[in-house]
Amino acid sequence: MDERSRKGKLVKVFANEPNKITCDPVMQEQIENYFSGGQGIFDVLLSVGERNNSENAILTLKKSNYEIKSIKQRRVVMTEKYTADISITVPYGPSAQCVIKSSDGNVFVLSTLEDNLRLRDTLVLTMRLFQKQALEKRKGKRKVRFFNKIVSGSG
Numbered sequence: 001m002d003e004r005s006r007k008g009k010l011v012k013v014f015a016n017e018p019n020k021i022t023c024d025p026v027m028q029e030q031i032e033n034y035f036s037g038g039q040g041i042f043d044v045l046l047s048v049g050e051r052n053n054s055e056n057a058i059l060t061l062k063k064s065n066y067e068i069k070s071i072k073q074r075r076v077v078m079t080e081k082y083t084a085d086i087s088i089t090v091p092y093g094p095s096a097q098c099v100i101k102s103s104d105g106n107v108f109v110l111s112t113l114e115d116n117l118r119l120r121d122t123l124v125l126t127m128r129l130f131q132k133q134a135l136e137k138r139k140g141k142r143k144v145r146f147f148n149k150i151v152s153g154s155g
Helices: 025-037 117-138
Strands: 015-018 039-048 053-062 065-070 075-081 087-089 097-101 107-112 143-146 149-152
Touching: 025 039, 025 117, 039 117, 053 107, 053 117, 065 117, 087 117, 097 117, 107 117
Parallel strands: none
Antiparallel strands: 039 053, 039 107, 053 065, 065 075, 087 097, 097 107, 143 149
């Protein structure tokens, strides 16, 4: 049984219910700037250990890969080229967390600083755009559809 008194078979609950992440014009412009610049850099908290301890980290999203770097340990925690096996999701509830599941099954729980939901959504949409572009590029396509318009996949 979970915190919402559900029991029995596994139930899939969407973080934003079945709705898509809304994106205002300022957020859309920021994502487009990250995309045209070829990268987005986000200061995040990385959950470590079983006691929900967090440490400062930097998530760098590039057109071909992403990287999580621990500031405290001064080391790269994960770097990986985008594949179809990578997912970034938003857990259920009013938190500023997102979860990256790598292609080898490792799970990284990230939170935006100061519980900034808008920044979390920007991060998630930016990573999804870069991943989509990288996968389309491997298929030989040069453009991808995002925000109901076609953006160049070159660069």
